[in-house]
Amino acid sequence: MNIEFATEEIENQPLHKFTEQAYLDYAMYVILDRALPHIGDGLKPVQRRIIYSMSDLGLNAGSKYKKSARTVGNTLGCFHPHGDMACYEAMVLMAQPFSYRYPLIDGQGNWGSIDDPKSFAAMRYTESRLSYFTELMLDELGQGTIDWQPNFDGSLQEPVLFPAKLPTILLNGASGIAVGMATDIPPHNITEVAQACIHLAKNPDATIADLHNFILAPDYPTEAEIITPKEDLLKIYTNGTGSIRMRACYTSENSDIIITALPHQTSGSKIITQIAAQMTAKKLPMIEDIRDESDHENPVRLVIIPRSNRADIDSIMTHLFATTDLERSYRVNLNMIGLDGRPQVKNLKLILSEWLNYRLTTVQRRIQYRFDKITKRLHILECLLIVYLNIDVIITIIRDNDKPKPILMQKFGFTEEQADTILELKLRQLAKLEQVKIQHEQKKLTKEHASLDKILQSDTKLNNLVVKEIQTDSEQYKDKRRSPVIKREQSQAFDTTTLISSELTTVILSTNGWVRAAKGHDINPNSLNYRADDKFASSAYGRNNQQAVFLDSTGRSYSSLVHTLPSARSSGEPLTGRFTPANGVSFTNVLLGEPSDSYLLTSTAGYGFIVKLADLYTKNKAGKAILTLPTNSKILPPLLITNLDNQYYIVITSAGYLSIVSVAELPQLSKGKGVKLLNIPAKNKDEIVIVLNILELTTTNELILYSGKRHLTLKNRDIESFKCERNRRGKKLPRGFQKIDRIEIIPKNLEILI
Numbered sequence: 210m211n212i213e214f215a216t217e218e219i220e221n222q223p224l225h226k227f228t229e230q231a232y233l234d235y236a237m238y239v240i241l242d243r244a245l246p247h248i249g250d251g252l253k254p255v256q257r258r259i260i261y262s263m264s265d266l267g268l269n270a271g272s273k274y275k276k277s278a279r280t281v282g283n284t285l286g287c288f289h290p291h292g293d294m295a296c297y298e299a300m301v302l303m304a305q306p307f308s309y310r311y312p313l314i315d316g317q318g319n320w321g322s323i324d325d326p327k328s329f330a331a332m333r334y335t336e337s338r339l340s341y342f343t344e345l346m347l348d349e350l351g352q353g354t355i356d357w358q359p360n361f362d363g364s365l366q367e368p369v370l371f372p373a374k375l376p377t378i379l380l381n382g383a384s385g386i387a388v389g390m391a392t393d394i395p396p397h398n399i400t401e402v403a404q405a406c407i408h409l410a411k412n413p414d415a416t417i418a419d420l421h422n423f424i425l426a427p428d429y430p431t432e433a434e435i436i437t438p439k440e441d442l443l444k445i446y447t448n449g450t451g452s453i454r455m456r457a458c459y460t461s462e463n464s465d466i467i468i469t470a471l472p473h474q475t476s477g478s479k480i481i482t483q484i485a486a487q488m489t490a491k492k493l494p495m496i497e498d499i500r501d502e503s504d505h506e507n508p509v510r511l512v513i514i515p516r517s518n519r520a521d522i523d524s525i526m527t528h529l530f531a532t533t534d535l536e537r538s539y540r541v542n543l544n545m546i547g548l549d550g551r552p553q554v555k556n557l558k559l560i561l562s563e564w565l566n567y568r569l570t571t572v573q574r575r576i577q578y579r580f581d582k583i584t585k586r587l588h589i590l591e592c593l594l595i596v597y598l599n600i601d602v603i604i605t606i607i608r609d610n611d612k613p614k615p616i617l618m619q620k621f622g623f624t625e626e627q628a629d630t631i632l633e634l635k636l637r638q639l640a641k642l643e644q645v646k647i648q649h650e651q652k653k654l655t656k657e658h659a660s661l662d663k664i665l666q667s668d669t670k671l672n673n674l675v676v677k678e679i680q681t682d683s684e685q686y687k688d689k690r691r692s693p694v695i696k697r698e699q700s701q702a703f704d705t706t707t708l709i710s711s712e713l714t715t716v717i718l719s720t721n722g723w724v725r726a727a728k729g730h731d732i733n734p735n736s737l738n739y740r741a742d743d744k745f746a747s748s749a750y751g752r753n754n755q756q757a758v759f760l761d762s763t764g765r766s767y768s769s770l771v772h773t774l775p776s777a778r779s780s781g782e783p784l785t786g787r788f789t790p791a792n793g794v795s796f797t798n799v800l801l802g803e804p805s806d807s808y809l810l811t812s813t814a815g816y817g818f819i820v821k822l823a824d825l826y827t828k829n830k831a832g833k834a835i836l837t838l839p840t841n842s843k844i845l846p847p848l849l850i851t852n853l854d855n856q857y858y859i860v861i862t863s864a865g866y867l868s869i870v871s872v873a874e875l876p877q878l879s880k881g882k883g884v885k886l887l888n889i890p891a892k893n894k895d896e897i898v899i900v901l902n903i904l905e906l907t908t909t910n911e912l913i914l915y916s917g918k919r920h921l922t923l924k925n926r927d928i929e930s931f932k933c934e935r936n937r938r939g940k941k942l943p944r945g946f947q948k949i950d951r952i953e954i955i956p957k958n959l960e961i962l963i
Contacts, residue, residue, distance in 0.1 A: 235388070236387075236388035236389065239387050239388050240387040240388060240390065240546075240552055241546060241550070241552070242254050243255075243385075243387070244385035244386060244387035244391075244392070245383075245385060245387055245390075245392050245544060245545055245546050245552050246378055246383040246385075246392070246394070246545055246546070247370055247378075247545065247546045248376075248378050248545050248546065248547050248548065248555075248560065248563050248564055248567065249370040249371070249373060249378075249548070249564070249567045250346055250370050250371035250372075250373040250377060250378075251373065251376065251377035251378030251379070251380070251381060251383065252346075252371065252377070253299075253383065253385065254289070255289055255291070255295075255296060255299045256299055256303060256313070257368070257370070257371060258284050258288040258289040258367065259280065259284050259289075259296065259299060259300050259303070259314075260303075260313060260314075260339065260343055260346070260347070260371070261288065261367060261368060261371075262280060262283045262284040262287060262288060263280050263314070263337070263338070263339050264339065264343075264347055264350070265283070265287075266279070266280065266283055268280065268337070268338040268339055269338065269339050270315065270338065270339050270340055270341040270343070270344065272338055273338070274315075274317045274336035274337060274338050275336060275337070275338065276332070276333065276335070276336055277297065277300065277316075277332040277333075277335045277336060277337045278332040278333045280300065280337060281293055281296050281297050281300065281332050284296055287360060287365055288360050288361070288365070288367050289361075290361050293332075297332045300314060300332075300337070301316075301320055301321060301329050304316035304320050304337060305320055305321055305326060306430060307322075307323045307326070307430050307431070307474075307508075308326060308430065308474070309381050309396070309430065310380060310381055310382070310396035310397070310398075310428060310429065310430045310691075311340075311342045311377075311380055311381055311396075311399065311686070312340050312342065313339070313340055313342060313343050313381070314337050314338070314339060314340055314343075315337065315338050315339065315340045315341075316335060316336070316337045317335065317336040317337065318330055318334055318335035318336055319334070319335065320335060323471070323476075323477070323508055323509065324476050324477050324478050324503070325476065325478075326474070341686075342686060345373060345374040345375055345377070345682060345686070346371035346372065346373045346374070346377065347371065348372075348374070349372040349374070349571065349575055350368060350371065350372060352372075352575045352578050352579070353574055353575065353577070353578030354372035354571045354572075354574045354575045354578070355368050355369060355370050355371065355372050355571070355574075356368075356369045356370075357369065372571045372575070373568075374568075374678065374679070374682045375399065375402065375403060375406075375679065375682055375683065375686075376402055376406065376560070376561065376564040378394065378545060378560065378564065379394070379396075379397045379402050379424075379560065380396060380397055380399055380402060381396050382394040382395045382396040382397070382427070383545070387552075390544060390552060391542060391544065392542055392543075392544040392545060393539070393540045393541055393542040393544075394541075394542070394543055394544075394545065395427030395429065395453060395539065395541055396427060396428060396429060396430065397424060397427055397428050398424075398428035398688075398690050398691075399683055399686055399687055399688065400683055400687045400688070401423050401424045401425065401428070401690070402423075402424060402683075403679050403680065403682075403683030403687075404423040404683075405420045405423035405424050405557075405561060406561055406564070406565060406679055407676050407679055407680060408420065408423060409558070409561050409562065409565060410565055410672055410675060410676050410679075411676065413562075415558070416558070417443070417446055417447050417556055417557050417558050418443060420446070420557050420558060420561065421442070421443050421446055421557070424446070424557065425442070425690075425694050426442050426453070426692070426694045427453055427541075427692065428690050428691055428692050429455065429472075429473040429691065429692045430473070430691060431455075431470055431471065431472065431473050431691065431692060432458060432469070432470035432691055432692065432693075433455045433456060433457050433458055433470045433471055433472045433473065433475075433692060434455065434456045434457075434458060434470075434692070434693050434694075434695045434697065435453060435454070435455055435692050435693070435694045435695070436454050436455070436456050436536075436695060436696070436697040437452075437453050437454045437694075438696065439694075439696075442694075445541050446556060446557035447556055447557075448554075448556065449541075449542070449543040449544070449554040449555055449556050450541060450542050450543070450554060451541045452538045452539060452540050452541060453538070453539045453541055454536065454537070454538050454539075455472035455473060455536065455537055455538075455539065455692070456472065456530055456535065456536045456697060456700075457470055457471050457472060457475075457530075457535040457536065458470040459526055461522055464515060464518045464520075464522075465512055465513065465514050465515070466512070466513035466514075466515070466522055466525065466526065467510060467511070467512055467513075468480075468509065468510070468511040468512075468513070468535070469507075469509055469510065470509055471509050471534075471535070472534065472535070472536065472537040472539075473537075473539065475534050475535075475537060476534075477501055477503060477509060477511055478501070479534060480511060480533055480534055480535060481499055481500075481501060481511065483532070483533040483534065484496070484499050484513070484529065484533060485499065487532065491709070492703070493525075493528075494516070495515055495516055495517070495520050495525060496513060496514070496515055496516065496525065497514045497515065497516045498513075498514045499511065499512065499513045499514065500512050500514075513525070513529075524703075527698075527700050527701055528700075528701070528702050528703045530700035531700040531701055531702040532702050536700055542554065543555050543556070543557075543560065545560075547563055548563050548566065548567060565675070568675055568679075569671060569672065569675055572671065572674060572675050572678070573665070573671060576661050576664055576665055576671075577665060579657075579661060580658065580661040580662065580665060583654050583657060583658045583661070584658065585626075586654055587651060587654055587655065587658065588624070588626065588627065589626075589627065589630050590647055590650060590651045590654070591627070591651075592621075592623055592627035592628075592630060592631060593630075593642060593647050594644065594647055594648070594651075595621055595623075596631055596634075596642060597642045597643070597644050597647065598644075599621070600642070602620075603617065603621075603631065606620070607632070613632065614628045614629070614632060617631060617632075709753060709754045709772050711752045711753070711754050712728060712752060712753045713728065713729050713730050713750075713751075713752060714726050714727065714728060714729075714750075714751060714752055714753040714771055714801075715727045715728075715729065715730055715732050715734070715748055715749070715750050715777075716748060716749050716750075716751070716757045716771060716774065716799050716801055717732075717734045717737065717745065717747075717748045717777060717781070717799075718746050718747045718748065718759065718784075718796060718798070718799040719739055719740075719743045719744060719745060719746050719781070720743060720744050720745075720746040720795075721740070721742070721743040721783070721795075722783055722784045722785060722795060722796040723739075723740065723743065723780060723781040723782065723783055723784070724757075724759070724774055724775075724781050724782065724783075724784055724799070725774060725775050725776060725777045725779065725780070725781030725782075726753065726757075726771055726772075726774040726775070726776065726777060727776070727777030728777075730750045732777065734748045737777060738780070739780070740780050746796075746797065746798075747797065747798045747799045747846070748799065749799045749800050749801035749802075750801060751771065751801030751802050752771070753771045753772045754770075754771070754772065755770075755771055755801060755802065755803070756768045756769065756770055756771065756801075756804075756826055757769055757770075757771050757774065757799055757800070757801050758799065758800040758801070758822060758825040758826065759784060759788075759796050759798070759799050759800075760796070760797055760798045760799075760800070760825075760835070760836075760844060760847070761790050761794045761795060761796050761797060761832065762794055762795045762796075762797055762843065762844065763790075763791065763794055763838065764810075764812075764834065764835055764836030764837060764838050764844055765790070765794075765832035765833060765834055765835060766825040766826075766827060766832060766833050766835045767784070767787075767788045767790075767796075767827065767830075767832045767833070768825065768826045768827055768828075769787055771801065784796050787830070788830050788831070788832060789830045789831050790831075790832060797844055797846075798844070798846055798847060800822060800825065800847060802822055802849070803822065804821065804822055804823035804826070805821060805822070805823065806821070806822040806849065807819050807820070807821060807822075807849070807850040807851075807853075807877070808820055808822060808847040808848065808849055808850060809847060809848040809849075809850055809858060809872065809875070809901075809903070810835065810836045810844070810847050810883070811844075811845045811847075811848075811883070811886060811898065811901055812836065812838050812839060812842045812843065812844055812845060812883075812898075813842045813843045813844075813845060813897040813898050813899075814838070814839040814841075814842035814897065814898070815860070815862070815885055815886050815887060815889050815897070815898050816839065816842075816882050816883040816884065816885060816886065817845075817875065817883040817884070817886050818875055818876050818877065818878040818881060818883035818884065819850055819853075819872065819875050819876065819877045819878070820835065820877070820878060820879060820880075821877070821879075824879040824880070833880075834880060835879075835880045836880070836881075836882075836883070837880075837881055837882040837883075839882070842897070845898065845901050846901075848901065848902065848903045849903070850872055850903070851905075852905060853872055853873050854873060855905060855906060856871070856872045856903055856904070856905050857869050857870060857871050857872060857903070857904045857905075857906065857932070858870055858872055858875075858886065858901065858902070858903055858904070859900070859901065859902045859903070859904050859912070859952065859954075860886045860887055860898055860900070860901050860939070861898070861899055861900035861901075861914075861942075861949050861952070862887070862889060862896050862897065862898055862899065862939075863895070863896050863897050863898075863899050863948075864893060864896045864941075864947070865941050865942045865946070865947025865948070865949075866887065866938060866939040866940065866941050866942070867931050867939055867940055867941075867942055868886070868887040868931065868933055868937065868938075868939030868940070869904065869928060869931045869932045869933070870886070870887070870932070870933065870934065870935045872903070874934065874935040875935070884935070885935065885936065886898065886901075886935065887935065887936075887937065887938065887939045888936055888937055888938045888939075889938075890938075899949065900949050900951065900952055902952055902954065904928075904954055906925075906928070907956065910924070910925050910928055910954070910955070910956075911923070911924055911954075911955040912924075912927075912928055912952060912953075912954060912955075913952065913953040913954075913955065914942070914946055914949050914952050915949065915950050915951050915952070915953070916945065916946045916947075916948050916949055916950060917948075917950065919945060919946070921942070921943065921946045
């Protein structure tokens with residue numbers, strides 16, 4: 210059996226072209242028909258279809274509530290063939306007064322709460338109808354103001370846009386993520402936006418700064434403060450992008466802190482969790498308790514109880530603003546679909562200008578629609594007067610002729626439309642025709658017709674009408690600003706080290722990089738228990754409110770607060786859990802002390818410099834590059850410098866050279882390779898530093914050098930003979946003492962106890 214395929218109907222194209230075009234089509238669909246609002250009515254397609262569907266069902270503001278499932282079902286079945294839960298969530302958002310500045314839907318039932326906006330009931334339980342605010346978008350819907358388009362199956366017509374009477378794109382804002390772009394438009398106050406529109410309509414050359422005098426800032430559906438500086442707000446309205454910062458409001462009652470307003474979309478339970486976590490971590494020792502006393506009368510009432518009546522409430526709140534969601538930042542991205550059908554990030558003036566153009570066109574279409582309707586009615590009234598005066602003749606013509614239409618047109622000069630109207634009149638209507646009523650209606654419509662014609666012929670009159678209507682509509686729905694714009698100082702968290710009691714602490718580091726902290730300075734690190742194949746590597750003495758610095762084998766530094774380290778009663782924890790060193794890198798030393806302490810950092814290659822401990826601090830988990838190590842060299846244990854004027858470093862190389870140099874000759878750097886501690890000839894590639902120590906000269910100094918079982922004692926006069934400048938070679942030790950194992954200084958260097 211032979212099967213022939215119609216190959217001429219198959220389109221062949223490269224796969225990369227097909228996928229590229231398919232992805233572009235999908236991206237444009239998401240941008241234009243899903244995620245971004247239109248500047249005309251400020252709505253996304255799903256929102257527009259939900260509102261139109263509710264209007265189509267008769268769920269206006271004055272009607273009875275009906276189940277939300279009915280609205281969702283009608284929307285999906287007639288206009289929006291997508292997921293029911295996605296549609297319902299879009300509907301819920303428009304009904305939540307804490308999400309929308311001017312809710313478009315009036316809900317009855319559980320529609321979520323400020324604390325958990327997603328806690329709304331299922332659509333089979335809730336009931337809804339349109340809010341009175343939607344009248345601003347639906348009032349002129351059937352007056353020829355907008356275009357219509359077929360629904361997804363072509364069986365119904367739906368509006369392309371709503372004839373919004375006010376710029377709802379700014380009033381309720383919008384947020385959404387498309388492909389390659391997003392939008393975050395904050396809500397604004399209706400009175401401020403209307404005043405800005407009126408000012409721009411009267412003064413087309415007004416600047417963004419002029420409009421900013423009317424629109425001070427966004428107006429969120431919360432009483433929390435907007436603390437963004439005015440100059441930053443002006444930049445946002447100029448560039449179309451930026452961020453708004455909001456801060457909670459609080460008062461004091463009987464020394465308790467009462468939080469009365471939270472930033473937009475902030476959960477009170479999350480705030481309590483954040484504060485409780487700090488209390489558990491002992492970062493808020495001045496707070497005794499926190500509880501939530503919110504109810505229907507007080508939607509937001511969080512009570513923070515300080516431990517003392519003398520606690521500084523303002524400083525506590527400043528810390529909480531910096532460390533919790535009591536202060537939040539909101540991104541602003543004024544990205545929307547313009548009148549040209551293209552997405553664009555617009556500034557304030559461009560938004561209001563385009564919307565005014567949209568409104569002018571809408572009002573013009575409404576007037577033209579009414580003008581044409583009146584013209585048609587006057588045309589009909591003209592023939593009705595003739596009918597009234599000649600009713601018997603007209604009845605005779607209609608009764609005696611099979612085709613009376615052309616006879617009526619010829620005898621009385623009727624147009625085809627007038628003749629059709631007469632023939633469609635019922636006899637009882639002919640009997641009720643009254644000349645006075647017809648003339649009265651004709652006079653009234655003629656006057657309105659002339660008035661509309663003047664408006665259509667004059668741009669100024671049209672503009673004035675739009676301004677008057679904006680003023681009227683804004684007066685009807687006006688309310689006070691909810692989010693006050695207040696100048697505040699920048700919040701700042703407490704320095705956690707000031708909140709922790711100062712206790713003597715010893716930090717112990719093992720060779721495998723495990724760390725722990727023990728109370729006191731009298732602990733012997735070697736006596737502690739270590740994990741298998743692990744042993745003591747380094748220790749440092751200080752206090753638990755300081756930062757411990759760890760050095761790795763590559764010369765990088767890491768730091769962590771001592772009070773966060775595990776207790777010495779355990780085996781500790783690996784530093785790799787706190788930091789992220791490179792593979793194969795090990796931790797070698799730990800330092801602890803005041804930030805102003807100085808340390809000598811050196812390498813076995815004979816290079817070094819003096820560094821402040823504060824320069825080793827870092828918040829980077831990957832560490833901070835400090836000591837640059839020459840090839841095949843290692844880092845030596847850092848040495849504490851307490852007296853630059855009277856301290857010397859003792860350096861002994863593997864070739865048996867000893868040099869005693871004043872530490873004042875070394876540079877103080879924050880990072881780098883350093884300078885030569887002594888002069889090692891370039892040809893001696895294998896010579897390295899094997900011993901390094903600090904000597905403070907006194908009249909009773911002794912220096913004991915150990916080489917195996919033998920030792921050599923150097924007294925003051927001998928020590929003086931080894932003193933030299935930093936760039937010298939040093940003096941070679943006697944035969945038999947050129948392989949030094951260790952040195953002992955008498956009197957011994959005292960460890961500084963903090």
